[in-house]
Amino acid sequence: MLGIVYKSTGSWYTIKSEDGSFFESRIKGKFRIKGIKSTNPIAVGDIVDFELETKSDETVGIITNIHDRKNYIVRKSVNLSKRTHIIAANVDQVFLMITLNNPPTFTTFIDRFLVTAEAYQIKTILLFNKIDTYNEDELLEIKYLAALYREIGYECIGISSKTGKNTDQVAGLMKNKVSMFAGHSGVGKSTLINHIEPNLNLRTAEISEQHRQGQHTTTFAEMFDLSFGARIIDTPGIKGFGIVDIDKSELGDYFPEFFAIKGQCKFNNCLHIDEPKCAVKEALENDEIPWSRYKSYRQILEGDDENYRTDIYGEN
Numbered sequence: 285m286l287g288i289v290y291k292s293t294g295s296w297y298t299i300k301s302e303d304g305s306f307f308e309s310r311i312k313g314k315f316r317i318k319g320i321k322s323t324n325p326i327a328v329g330d331i332v333d334f335e336l337e338t339k340s341d342e343t344v345g346i347i348t349n350i351h352d353r354k355n356y357i358v359r360k361s362v363n364l365s366k367r368t369h370i371i372a373a374n375v376d377q378v379f380l381m382i383t384l385n386n387p388p389t390f391t392t393f394i395d396r397f398l399v400t401a402e403a404y405q406i407k408t409i410l411l412f413n414k415i416d417t418y419n420e421d422e423l424l425e426i427k428y429l430a431a432l433y434r435e436i437g438y439e440c441i442g443i444s445s446k447t448g449k450n451t452d453q454v455a456g457l458m459k460n461k462v463s464m465f466a467g468h469s470g471v472g473k474s475t476l477i478n479h480i481e482p483n484l485n486l487r488t489a490e491i492s493e494q495h496r497q498g499q500h501t502t503t504f505a506e507m508f509d510l511s512f513g514a515r516i517i518d519t520p521g522i523k524g525f526g527i528v529d530i531d532k533s534e535l536g537d538y539f540p541e542f543f544a545i546k547g548q549c550k551f552n553n554c555l556h557i558d559e560p561k562c563a564v565k566e567a568l569e570n571d572e573i574p575w576s577r578y579k580s581y582r583q584i585l586e587g588d589d590e591n592y593r594t595d596i597y598g599e600n
């Protein structure tokens with residue numbers, strides 16, 4: 285049978301089969317997935333083949349095969365430096381929620397997040413939340429930011445999770461897709477989800493309560509079906525997503541507007557720092573690339589000697 289993993293506790297996996305029934309399942313034998321040293325072989329969102337086994341009145345699923353992943357999100361395991369923990373697989377899109385103040389979301393955070401999402405090949409949509417609270421100047425700033433990111437190619441929507449303004453647009457984008465929500469603590473992720481799907485209320489509350497009790501317990505993601513054919517993956521305690529190691533020479537490729545013109549740099553290994561005839565620097569001087577983006581790029585680039593590692597957790 286074919287199914288999708290909705291929940292994992294490390295040894296047990298909850299699988300939803302094609303006909304909509306749920307099965308508690310285990311892995312048969314050892315799973316090795318090429319190229320990934322992970323503490324968990326199977327994650328929420330994985331598509332698996334499984335069989336049913338009945339022993340003394342109890343039916344459990346046995347996972348026999350995992351299908352190739354479209355993408356996956358990892359975080360480093362606590363205490364196991366080289367190993368990673370796969371948080372979720374096969375994510376269609378992530379909504380990054382942004383507020384100007386209360387709490388502030390800085391462009392460096394947004395850009396680091398976008399770099400990670402580009403590296404993971406996950407589509408990101410920017411949601412500027414709490415638009416019911418802004419004064420005229422603040423609204424102008426939001427409009428400026430939205431225009432900046434739209435120009436690069438990211439979809440941007442101004443919303444209010446509280447009044448429901450434009451949340452139907454978000455729900456429309458979620459239909460028939462697997463979505464995740466990210467952003468600093470307090471930006472309104474839970475409020476938005478509760479507004480879109482009031483019946484989920486209890487469950488999201490339960491999950492964050494659980495997490496608050498133990499800071500360093502491993503967090504498990506869980507997938508939820510919403511009433512209108514959307515699915516979300518909730519990752520308690522993780523306000524954004526994982527970590528990715530990016531080589532310095534590749535970093536510019538994850539800034540789509542740099543990538544688009546890098547062919548015009550004199551050197552094909554141009555890092556866009558102080559090389560002569562650098563198309564990115566020229567575009568910057570001509571105001572064709574926003575300074576905030578270049579600033580983020582330099583910050584990330586200078587962050588580490590060999591690799592840049594993004595730590596995209598909300599509170600850092």
Ligand SMILES: Nc1nc2c(ncn2[C@@H]2O[C@H](COP(=O)(O)OP(=O)(O)OP(=O)(O)O)[C@@H](O)[C@H]2O)c(=O)[nH]1
Binds near residue numbers: 415447468470
């Ligand atoms: N005025 C206004 N308040 C909002 C809006 N969205 C959320 N809030 C408020 O902001 C606070 C934080 O919202 P949450 O939904 O709990 O934020 P969160 O992103 O889930 O935070 P964590 O679970 O800590 O990551 C709550 O008091 C909400 O009522 C909005 O659009 N407008």
Ligand SMILES: [Mg+2]
Binds near residue numbers: 473475492
């Ligand atoms: Mg929340």
Ligand SMILES: [Zn+2]
Binds near residue numbers: 549561
């Ligand atoms: Zn260059």
